[in-house]
Amino acid sequence: MDMKNRLAFRMLPVLLVVAMLAGGTPSGSQDRDTHARVPEPFIGAWRLVSLEVADADGKIHRGDSTGMFVFTREGRLAVQVMDRTPPAVAHSGPEQYAQGGYEATFGRFEVDERAQTFTYYVEGALVRTLVGKALRRVYEFKGNQLIVKSANPAERWRAVWEHY
Numbered sequence: 001m002d003m004k005n006r007l008a009f010r011m012l013p014v015l016l017v018v019a020m021l022a023g024g025t026p027s028g029s030q031d032r033d034t035h036a037r038v039p040e041p042f043i044g045a046w047r048l049v050s051l052e053v054a055d056a057d058g059k060i061h062r063g064d065s066t067g068m069f070v071f072t073r074e075g076r077l078a079v080q081v082m083d084r085t086p087p088a089v090a091h092s093g094p095e096q097y098a099q100g101g102y103e104a105t106f107g108r109f110e111v112d113e114r115a116q117t118f119t120y121y122v123e124g125a126l127v128r129t130l131v132g133k134a135l136r137r138v139y140e141f142k143g144n145q146l147i148v149k150s151a152n153p154a155e156r157w158r159a160v161w162e163h164y
Contacts, residue, residue, distance in 0.1 A: 054156035
């Protein structure tokens with residue numbers, strides 16, 4: 001192998017790393033299609049400002065919670081929420097998201113800007129019954145905050161997130 005070919009061969013791993021850090025991948029086209037569907041305001045890490053949930057009687061409680069929500073350009077997301085003081089009564093609704101006062105899930109998402117919703121396809125979760133589900137969420141941006149609630153009227157919760 002001549003000097004020019006050896007140099008090119010040695011530079012290939014470096015070029016692949018640079019391409020991945022810049023948002024590209026060797027295959028490319030699938031990720032580029034996803035990038036076009038993820039609105040810029042979602043991208044990044046969000047900290048939990050407040051979480052409101054309804055109890056079995058329908059009364060709204062503001063939890064003492066902390067959490068992080070992360071959205072990527074590639075259409076991936078992860079969320080973790082911890083109740084600092086787990087509630088004595090679990091929230092009402094058809095879906096259980098937390099176990100022992102902790103929620104952790106990850107997966108992919110797609111946004112419908114016209115309907116102001118995103119659908120979250122759960123790939124992994126602390127509560128394993130969530131894996132494989134498509135969870136539709138209603139969203140609203142207000143300044144640097146993202147307000148999220150379930151699109152399912154039987155689930156009465158609301159989370160307010162703020163960009164880090």
